[in-house]
Amino acid sequence: MIKMQSMQAVLKQYFGFSSFRPYQKDVIDKIIEGNDSLIVMATGSGKSLCYQVPPLVVGKTGVVVSPLISLMQDQVMSLKQRGIRAEFMGSSQTDSTVQNRAESGQFDILYMTPEKACLIPASFWSKLLSVGICLFAVDEAHCISEWGHDFRVEYKKLDKLRGILVDVPFIALTATATEKVRTDIVNSLKMQNPYVTIGSFDRPNLFYGVKSFNRGQSFVHELVQEVSKFVRRDGSTIIYCTTIKDVEQVFKSLKELGIKVGTYHGQMDSKARAESHRLFIRDELDVMVATIAFGMGIDKPNIRQVIHYGCPKSLESYYQESGRCGRDGVASVCWLYYTRSDFAKSDFYVGELQTESQRRAVVESLMAAQQYCLLTTCRRKFLLGHFGEKVSADKCGTCDNCISSKRERDMSREAFLLMACIQSCGSKWGLNMPVDILRGSRAKKIIDPQYDKLPLHGLGKDYSSNWWKALGYQLISSGYLMETVNDIYRTVSVSPKGYQFLSSAGPDHQAPLILPVTSEMVDDEDNKHASGEVGEIKSLATVECEGFSEAEKQLYHLLLEERRKLARAIGTAPYAICGDQTIKKIALTRPSTKARLANIDGVNQHLVVAHGNNFLRIIQDLSQGLNLTLDGEATVQTAFTRKVYPVSNQPKKLTPAKFEAWKMWHEEGLSIRKIANFPGRPAPIKELTVHEYLMDAAQEGCEIDWIRLCDEVGLTRKVFSDIQCAISKVGSSEKLKPIKEELPEDISYGHIKTCLAMQKYGISLDVIPSNLHNAQKAGQLSNKETESSPCSTRTSPIEGPCEAETLVQNSVATLGENEETASVPLTWGQTVKLPKVHFEDALSKKRQKLSSPDDGNSIALKATESSLFNWLKNKDGVTLAEILEHFNGSEEKSVIDLLSCLEGDFLIYRKNNMYMII
Ligand SMILES: Nc1ncnc2c1ncn2[C@@H]1O[C@H](COP(=O)(O)OP(=O)(O)OP(=O)(O)O)[C@@H](O)[C@H]1O
Numbered sequence: 001m002i003k004m005q006s007m008q009a010v011l012k013q014y015f016g017f018s019s020f021r022p023y024q025k026d027v028i029d030k031i032i033e034g035n036d037s038l039i040v041m042a043t044g045s046g047k048s049l050c051y052q053v054p055p056l057v058v059g060k061t062g063v064v065v066s067p068l069i070s071l072m073q074d075q076v077m078s079l080k081q082r083g084i085r086a087e088f089m090g091s092s093q094t095d096s097t098v099q100n101r102a103e104s105g106q107f108d109i110l111y112m113t114p115e116k117a118c119l120i121p122a123s124f125w126s127k128l129l130s131v132g133i134c135l136f137a138v139d140e141a142h143c144i145s146e147w148g149h150d151f152r153v154e155y156k157k158l159d160k161l162r163g164i165l166v167d168v169p170f171i172a173l174t175a176t177a178t179e180k181v182r183t184d185i186v187n188s189l190k191m192q193n194p195y196v197t198i199g200s201f202d203r204p205n206l207f208y209g210v211k212s213f214n215r216g217q218s219f220v221h222e223l224v225q226e227v228s229k230f231v232r233r234d235g236s237t238i239i240y241c242t243t244i245k246d247v248e249q250v251f252k253s254l255k256e257l258g259i260k261v262g263t264y265h266g267q268m269d270s271k272a273r274a275e276s277h278r279l280f281i282r283d284e285l286d287v288m289v290a291t292i293a294f295g296m297g298i299d300k301p302n303i304r305q306v307i308h309y310g311c312p313k314s315l316e317s318y319y320q321e322s323g324r325c326g327r328d329g330v331a332s333v334c335w336l337y338y339t340r341s342d343f344a345k346s347d348f349y350v351g352e353l354q355t356e357s358q359r360r361a362v363v364e365s366l367m368a369a370q371q372y373c374l375l376t377t378c379r380r381k382f383l384l385g386h387f388g389e390k391v392s393a394d395k396c397g398t399c400d401n402c403i404s405s406k407r408e409r410d411m412s413r414e415a416f417l418l419m420a421c422i423q424s425c426g427s428k429w430g431l432n433m434p435v436d437i438l439r440g441s442r443a444k445k446i447i448d449p450q451y452d453k454l455p456l457h458g459l460g461k462d463y464s465s466n467w468w469k470a471l472g473y474q475l476i477s478s479g480y481l482m483e484t485v486n487d488i489y490r491t492v493s494v495s496p497k498g499y500q501f502l503s504s505a506g507p508d509h510q511a512p513l514i515l516p517v518t519s520e521m522v523d524d525e526d527n528k529h530a531s532g533e534v535g536e537i538k539s540l541a542t543v544e545c546e547g548f549s550e551a552e553k554q555l556y557h558l559l560l561e562e563r564r565k566l567a568r569a570i571g572t573a574p575y576a577i578c579g580d581q582t583i584k585k586i587a588l589t590r591p592s593t594k595a596r597l598a599n600i601d602g603v604n605q606h607l608v609v610a611h612g613n614n615f616l617r618i619i620q621d622l623s624q625g626l627n628l629t630l631d632g633e634a635t636v637q638t639a640f641t642r643k644v645y646p647v648s649n650q651p652k653k654l655t656p657a658k659f660e661a662w663k664m665w666h667e668e669g670l671s672i673r674k675i676a677n678f679p680g681r682p683a684p685i686k687e688l689t690v691h692e693y694l695m696d697a698a699q700e701g702c703e704i705d706w707i708r709l710c711d712e713v714g715l716t717r718k719v720f721s722d723i724q725c726a727i728s729k730v731g732s733s734e735k736l737k738p739i740k741e742e743l744p745e746d747i748s749y750g751h752i753k754t755c756l757a758m759q760k761y762g763i764s765l766d767v768i769p770s771n772l773h774n775a776q777k778a779g780q781l782s783n784k785e786t787e788s789s790p791c792s793t794r795t796s797p798i799e800g801p802c803e804a805e806t807l808v809q810n811s812v813a814t815l816g817e818n819e820e821t822a823s824v825p826l827t828w829g830q831t832v833k834l835p836k837v838h839f840e841d842a843l844s845k846k847r848q849k850l851s852s853p854d855d856g857n858s859i860a861l862k863a864t865e866s867s868l869f870n871w872l873k874n875k876d877g878v879t880l881a882e883i884l885e886h887f888n889g890s891e892e893k894s895v896i897d898l899l900s901c902l903e904g905d906f907l908i909y910r911k912n913n914m915y916m917i918i
Pocket residue numbers: 017018019020021024041042043044045046047048049174175296297298299301323327328
């Protein structure tokens with residue numbers, strides 16, 4: 001329990017977060033207990049926190065091995081902005097004192113390259129061991145395995161440290177690891193009975209889409225126009241190209257449009273690459289055009305779009321690279337553009353590989369990426385399936401294939417021609433040969449084997465070669481054709497299912513064969529240029545600042561600019577100070593005191609201590625200029641009630657009954673109960689069924705007012721967070737039953753499904769008002785009439801100014817003479833020495849000051865700072881209403897003031913409008 005409180009305190013104090021993400025708490029616990037651990041979790045899921053928190057809890061150094069200097073530098077920069085003592089050791093470290101300071105235990109977190117870890121003398125380790133080392137973490141651990149997609153030889157040598165760091169827990173972390181790679185990691189690092197955590201690979205806030213394109217200048221022109229619009233509206237973009245030539249071409253076109261763009265590739269010298277990287281993460285560049293040399297571990301949270309300009313060489317690298325997108329959890333988009341020629345690059349990727357099995361692995365990886373490109377079903381399901389994760393739903397609702405209603409038509413004649421042609425030329429070629437025959441080619445490769453004499457020669461001239469290849473891949477994915485790999489060569493043959501079709505057909509008669517018209521086919525059939533389709537990016541872009549008033553929007557942008565200036569002045573990245581989402585919350589709540597600022601999710605203690613006064617002054621000045629009041633009631637909910645995609649017509653996959661139910665609820669405002677018992681029905685249906693209809697409608701992109709829905713089904717913040725806890729305990733949201741079993745009886749499947757849907761669409765808990773108008777008792781979804789009411793868009797945050805001494809004063813008061821100091825700016829740009837705050841000391845001293853509980857039976861109980869604190873100590877979180885009920889002898893305003901003071905002192909915190917002890 002004590003450890004838990006410390007973990008929670010560390011989380012808020014240093015990171016500014018009020019809750020752990022799934023798995024984090026358990027993993028941290030296990031590490032603190034001394035277990036070796038293997039952590040396989042999605043990109044951007046927060047793995048780093050698992051090794052960053054333990055050193056702060058136990059007060060010993062955590063050593064982290066990381067493959068890239070730039071990655072380590074970014075991490076160190078961010079940690080320093082959180083008041084954490086972090087450094088890196090590697091060839092580019094210019095500070096010669098780092099090693100001495102490291103071995104005497106002066107760092108909480110110490111990063112090093114694998115080379116450094118292996119080469120540093122044993123005396124370094126023994127000195128560090130004597131002062132205390134709490135973990136040895138290997139980040140991007142898939143680099144250990146030759147089976148991983150990014151093998152590094154030096155990683156293989158880390159095992160020799162096992163004999164030196166005998167009782168130190170070894171932690172391996174990666175976002176992509178097949179079973180084979182996982183076993184390799186555990187064996188290579190000689191892990192002993194490791195605690196293994198494998199989370200979901202899903203990134204629910206990412207939209208996945210694919211398009212075919214041609215590498216012509218006109219396409220590049222269209223693309224850069226769209227990117228420039230996107231950048232202006234939504235934010236940072238990375239464009240990954242497969243060649244340096246493409247990088248240069250796209251870069252040049254963007255530059256000509258006046259976009260702030262940089263490049264990153266292997267032919268740039270290391271200084272130029274580092275500068276480009278630095279400018280991008282510091283928001284000085286809006287677009288980075290790069291080869292895959294740029295990427296692993298980039299944790300700039302506000303990248304809103306990742307475009308692949310050309311098919312990647314494997315789905316593993318696609319997942320890693322697209323995983324740079326939307327790391328703050330906000331909806332973001334990942335587009336992949338491919339051309340047919342990308343699929344023929346096996347020769348290029350196979351390069352120097354010696355063995356057939358290595359070459360085969362590369363070809364198979366490329367084939368999986370090709371399959372992803374040509375898919376007509378849910379891309380997310382395919383991607384997750386590739387990593388061994390089963391998804392029962394056929395549609396995710398947030399990929400291009402799930403949201404667009406694809407055209408289909410009978411292609412039996414064309415399928416007959418292609419399959420017959422493959423059969424006629426002996427099934428020993430890929431798709432190119434039969435397609436060239438059908439298109440009547442007279443190339444040498446056709447004439448020599450006399451394929452021009454085949455009766456099918458020239459019968460397929462009406463379609464382009466790309467059209468035929470698209471059909472070929474449709475037939476492969478629907479099982480009429482089979483593709484086989486021989487060394488690096490692929491051949492296509494007719495499958496038993498295809499034979500069946502051929503044997504019952506002839507040139508003039510075939511059974512109907514309905515297939516989707518893919519985007520490549522559409523281009524051909526409608527004579528439509530691929531470039532015209534780029535425009536779709538726009539309609540799928542994230543909706544920034546939805547629900548903000550005009551003035552709040554302005555304030556948000558001004559605050560972003562102020563954060564950027566501050567970051568520049570202190571030489572850090574804006575996101576290291578705090579994330580965009582935190583700035584949004586500041587723009588909406590406009591705190592007037594440090595206590596209120598500290599209460600915002602994402603605000604850590606270092607920010608409050610070092611920059612709090614400046615932030616408050618700027619918030620005040622800007623708000624005044626925009627006629628906004630301070631301590632505004634957060635219209636936060638509306639800001640995060642993101643619409644999915646507006647739908648005017650019935651989505652194709654939604655049955656009329658479901659669409660009707662959604663229209664009655666959404667457009668006519670009828671309650672779920674009214675819809676279930678609608679007089680027009682032959683017989684009433686269950687309310688739970690109506691609720692499920694609404695969930696299906698949401699899945700199909702219909703707009704849902706989540707506040708109203710939560711209100712109707714009784715999904716309170718408490719219920720929502722109970723469900724989140726249950727999910728994190730179960731470790732997966734794939735099956736509902738185990739989650740339900742972790743929860744009280746009165747929390748229904750309906751609640752769980754709503755909660756999951758909201759998580760999936762990235763809808764924050766903040767949307768749920770603290771006092772639901774109609775909130776039924778949980779679990780009574782089908783029992784009570786819940787007339788719909790106009791949706792409340794306002795919560796009731798705690799009001800009233802805080803007259804408490806400020807956090808800085810408190811903290812300074814607890815410091816001894818010899819406390820360490822940290823350099824922080826006084827105003828934007830100036831720096832002074834501020835005492836380094838030891839939070840635990842402050843906390844314990846504050847606790848000692850408090851007297852024993854005066855929780856009595858008196859009729860009118862008065863709240864004091866200490867009585868309030870002691871009473872809260874025994875509670876698992878209470879609402880303001882409950883506090884007021886208990887301390888019935890105190891005025892609401894004075895209770896709120898006391899709470900603000902305790903919050904300001906970091907003794908209590910507020911989460912989902914519940915007050916808890918840190
Ligand atoms: N509990 C939390 N609450 C809010 N944000 C969090 C939490 N934990 C981590 N984050 C944020 O999530 C982002 C991603 O975290 P992190 O860099 O650790 O991801 P990762 O799992 O290592 O991903 P990758 O494998 O792609 O590098 C970071 O910006 C981090 O600050």
